Amino acid sequence: MAPVTLSSKPSRWVPAGRQPLFLPATLMQYPHAGLRNDRSKAMEVTNEELVIVGRSSSRVSRSRPRRIVTHIVSGLALALTLVSARAEPLPRTILLLDEDTPIYPWFRQMSEALYSTIKTESGNPPFLFIENLGIDAYDAENYFNIVRSHFREKYRDKAVGVIVSNASRYLEFTLRLRDELWPGTPVVLAGIQERRAKRLRLPSNVTGFTFRHQLQDIVATADALIPGLKRVVLAGSRIKPGGWRQDFLDDLPDVRARFELIDLTGLSMAEMRRRLAGLPGDSAVAYVGFSTDVNGEHYLPSEASQLVAEAANRPTFGDSEPYIGRGVVGGLMVSPASIGRVAARFALRILDGANASDIPIANSEEILRPVFDWRQLQRWGISENRLPVGSEVRFRSPTAWEQYHWQIMVIAAVLVVQSLLIAGLFYEHRRRRQAEVEASRRMTEMAQMNRSAAIGQMSASIAHEIKQPLAAIVMNAGAGLRWLARDAPNLEEAARALKNIVGNGNRASQVVDTLRAMFKKETSNRTLVDINDAIREVLTLLHIELDEHEVVTKATLKEGLPHVMADPIQLQQVIFNLVRNAIEAMSSTAAGSRILRLRSEATETGECLVAIEDSGPGIEPETSKRIFEPFFTSKSKGMGMGLSICRSIVEAHGGRLSAASAKPRGAIFEILLPLPQ
Amino acid sequence: MPAKTLISIIDDDEDFREALQSLMTSMGFEVEAFASALDFLTHPNIRDTSCLIVDVHMPGMTGIELHRHLLDSGYVIPTILITAYPDESVRLRAMADGVIDYLAKPCDSDELLRCVSRALQRSGPSEQH
Numbered sequence: 001m002a003p004v005t006l007s008s009k010p011s012r013w014v015p016a017g018r019q020p021l022f023l024p025a026t027l028m029q030y031p032h033a034g035l036r037n038d039r040s041k042a043m044e045v046t047n048e049e050l051v052i053v054g055r056s057s058s059r060v061s062r063s064r065p066r067r068i069v070t071h072i073v074s075g076l077a078l079a080l081t082l083v084s085a086r087a088e089p090l091p092r093t094i095l096l097l098d099e100d101t102p103i104y105p106w107f108r109q110m111s112e113a114l115y116s117t118i119k120t121e122s123g124n125p126p127f128l129f130i131e132n133l134g135i136d137a138y139d140a141e142n143y144f145n146i147v148r149s150h151f152r153e154k155y156r157d158k159a160v161g162v163i164v165s166n167a168s169r170y171l172e173f174t175l176r177l178r179d180e181l182w183p184g185t186p187v188v189l190a191g192i193q194e195r196r197a198k199r200l201r202l203p204s205n206v207t208g209f210t211f212r213h214q215l216q217d218i219v220a221t222a223d224a225l226i227p228g229l230k231r232v233v234l235a236g237s238r239i240k241p242g243g244w245r246q247d248f249l250d251d252l253p254d255v256r257a258r259f260e261l262i263d264l265t266g267l268s269m270a271e272m273r274r275r276l277a278g279l280p281g282d283s284a285v286a287y288v289g290f291s292t293d294v295n296g297e298h299y300l301p302s303e304a305s306q307l308v309a310e311a312a313n314r315p316t317f318g319d320s321e322p323y324i325g326r327g328v329v330g331g332l333m334v335s336p337a338s339i340g341r342v343a344a345r346f347a348l349r350i351l352d353g354a355n356a357s358d359i360p361i362a363n364s365e366e367i368l369r370p371v372f373d374w375r376q377l378q379r380w381g382i383s384e385n386r387l388p389v390g391s392e393v394r395f396r397s398p399t400a401w402e403q404y405h406w407q408i409m410v411i412a413a414v415l416v417v418q419s420l421l422i423a424g425l426f427y428e429h430r431r432r433r434q435a436e437v438e439a440s441r442r443m444t445e446m447a448q449m450n451r452s453a454a455i456g457q458m459s460a461s462i463a464h465e466i467k468q469p470l471a472a473i474v475m476n477a478g479a480g481l482r483w484l485a486r487d488a489p490n491l492e493e494a495a496r497a498l499k500n501i502v503g504n505g506n507r508a509s510q511v512v513d514t515l516r517a518m519f520k521k522e523t524s525n526r527t528l529v530d531i532n533d534a535i536r537e538v539l540t541l542l543h544i545e546l547d548e549h550e551v552v553t554k555a556t557l558k559e560g561l562p563h564v565m566a567d568p569i570q571l572q573q574v575i576f577n578l579v580r581n582a583i584e585a586m587s588s589t590a591a592g593s594r595i596l597r598l599r600s601e602a603t604e605t606g607e608c609l610v611a612i613e614d615s616g617p618g619i620e621p622e623t624s625k626r627i628f629e630p631f632f633t634s635k636s637k638g639m640g641m642g643l644s645i646c647r648s649i650v651e652a653h654g655g656r657l658s659a660a661s662a663k664p665r666g667a668i669f670e671i672l673l674p675l676p677q
Numbered sequence: 678m679p680a681k682t683l684i685s686i687i688d689d690d691e692d693f694r695e696a697l698q699s700l701m702t703s704m705g706f707e708v709e710a711f712a713s714a715l716d717f718l719t720h721p722n723i724r725d726t727s728c729l730i731v732d733v734h735m736p737g738m739t740g741i742e743l744h745r746h747l748l749d750s751g752y753v754i755p756t757i758l759i760t761a762y763p764d765e766s767v768r769l770r771a772m773a774d775g776v777i778d779y780l781a782k783p784c785d786s787d788e789l790l791r792c793v794s795r796a797l798q799r800s801g802p803s804e805q806h
Contacts, residue, residue: 463761463762464734464761464762467761467782467783468690468692468693468761468782469692470782470783471690471693471759471761471782471783471784472690472692472693472695472696472783473783474783474784474785474786475693475696475697475700475783475784475786475789476692476696476699477786478696478700478785478786478787478789479696479697479699479700479703479786480699481786482700482703482704482786483699483703486703490703493699493702493703496699497696497699500692500695500696500699503692504692507692
């Protein structure tokens with residue numbers, strides 16, 4: 001907390017220390033700005049114990065008679081003012097005096113915050129006058145006179161309740177304006193460096209607030225965020241006594257004690273940028289503001305910060321909020337908006353009746369805030385975890401989720417729906433496939449049942465055909481015996497019965513012959529058949545069953561084989577039966593080794609060979625002889641008719657069907673069919 | 678009392694029919710043989726039949742159907758069924774309908790004659806009325 005002394009007794013500007021007054025060069029050239037009668041002494045005015053008293057302004061005049069008049073007038077005015085200040089409320093107007101121009105981001109942020117604060121925090125918002133003095137650009141003494149006369153006219157009919165000044169470099173200019181135009185009007189100094197304020201003795205009816213402004217704060221931030229920091233690079237305009245950063249001069253020895261200091265201030269912008277590009281890896285840049293370089297080129301401090309930070313190959317730290325977003329990483333920033341806000345509250349307090357002299361100048365913690373630029377943190381790989389507690393991080397790119405969460409959710413929903421649809425289709429496909437397999441299995445079963453039924457029917461009809469003559473034979477034999485056994489044997493009837501027995505015996509034999517003939521007789525549908533087509537059709541018919549039993553099919557079909565004369569349906573039935581037998585034979589074989597080999601070729605003896613080979617258990621030698629016998633079966637189920645019928649069909653075509661064991665395992669069935677000559 | 682007991686035989690197989698006729702004749706029965714159920718039904722002497730021996734499987738009306746038909750018409754003729762396709766369920770139904778027996782071809786002549794004498798015992802009392 002800075003104890004700032006406000007003089008209780010009227011006096012004039014008095015130099016009270018040995019150090020020269022920290023006045024801007026422009027102002028120092030003009031002794032009148034020094035507010036002293038003695039021009040030669042004005043140069044020596046120090047701000048260490050500067051005592052400013054409102055009434056003294058009356059003495060600042062060029063000519064003695066005029067001064068006296070002015071004195072009297074001012075004195076009266078002051079007396080009136082003092083009386084009115086006690087007696088009646090101040091006019092509800094605020095005059096904001098800015099020593100720079102509106103183009104400074106600093107001013108914009110400060111004035112906007114001030115305006116919005118008086119608007120929102122007062123039930124009766126005062127009117128705001130704003131004057132941007134732009135003193136830098138002018139010869140200060142002449143300019144003071146011009147401004148004074150201009151304002152005198154301008155504010156002739158305007159009452160000013162309180163003056164808010166952001167003056168720091170031209171503090172005296174501002175106060176002198178107050179003294180000559182609005183004597184006694186309370187002044188709020190909006191944001192003044194703490195150490196500088198300690199050196200000031202302010203005139204009456206002046207209050208304000210201070211902030212800590214130390215180079216160490218910049219360096220400390222850099223040190224905290226940059227591991228292994230060894231060098232601090234000062235970049236900007238030369239730090240001058242009386243300048244805004246004059247306090248930094250006091251901090252240099254301390255910084256030097258801890259770090260190697262590379263001073264790039266006081267160079268041209270181009271040269272500084274060139275040198276910033278080649279900084280050592282253990283350094284960080286402390287940007288201390290830039291206005292006019294040695295070539296006379298002028299920059300706004302905030303635009304210069306961009307040029308500095310962009311050129312530097314190391315992170316840049318600064319002290320002023322307008323630099324955020326202009327290349328600096330951040331730091332403990334002086335916030336012009338906070339200054340505007342606090343100044344507005346001071347002004348409102350005074351307008352609402354507080355005496356400015358009663359409000360001590362105090363440090364405002366609110367003005368310094370840790371602010372960082374997220375993009376710069378990313379650029380330099382600085383983790384947010386290292387930032388001071390309560391840091392504000394600006395320009396954070398919204399994450400994809402933050403930016404597009406609606407779109408992402410919609411897309412995700414679409415994807416989910418799509419996935420479900422696909423899953424559903426897969427499920428449906430799988431079900432359909434299972435249904436196909438099931439249907440195929442049922443069809444096969446049906447075929448089997450039909451075949452069984454047909455065989456059952458056939459055996460029944462065979463039984464009937466044979467039983468009838470047998471029944472007649474038995475009955476005739478019984479009748480003949482009865483005729484002979486009579487008391488008077490009837491030989492004639494007995495002979496007739498025997499004759500009938502002979503007839504019926506022959507009849508039974510005939511039935512058998514007819515049955516055999518039936519199997520041999522099916523020659524009606526013979527045509528030229530491509531044996532390979534027949535094999536392929538069988539494989540197509542059986543592909544589901546082959547898949548289901550995980551049988552690998554390897555077909556080696558000789559192309560261009562002459563066609564055989566055959567009943568295509570019967571031929572397919574034979575191949576079908578043999579392939580199905582092969583599949584069944586391999587059911588006990590391990591799933592990976594179920595191999596069905598099909599081969600077609602022409603033999604040297606002019607026959608067509610079809611071989612069907614499986615990798616099942618093979619055929620026992622004793623079995624191979626009986627395998628083609630009717631009703632022989634090695635299987636626990638089935639009618640056992642298959643192979644005997646197959647052989648019958650092949651033989652009916654003039655061919656042969658043989659079975660043998662395959663090597664190294666399995667069975668091989670070979671169909672040999674004659675080729676047409 | 679009629680001179681002889683009349684036995685009717687119906688079978689579409691001529692050889693068996695003749696053999697049966699010969700057997701029954703040798704036993705002293707009077708025999709009428711028919712090739713179909715319809716021939717039998719159209720014959721005037723149905724009422725005189727004491728025993729009916731009928732094949733089950735015949736074109737037109739089967740032996741089972743004939744027996745049922747006779748029952749429905751009020752003719753109670755002791756009936757012996759003979760079949761080349763013995764079927765247990767058919768046999769049970771037929772026995773329940775009151776046939777004397779259900780015999781499988783080829784059948785033994787002694788067995789058949791025993792059935793005939795059982796049939797005649799059953800038909801005997803009714804003839805006395």
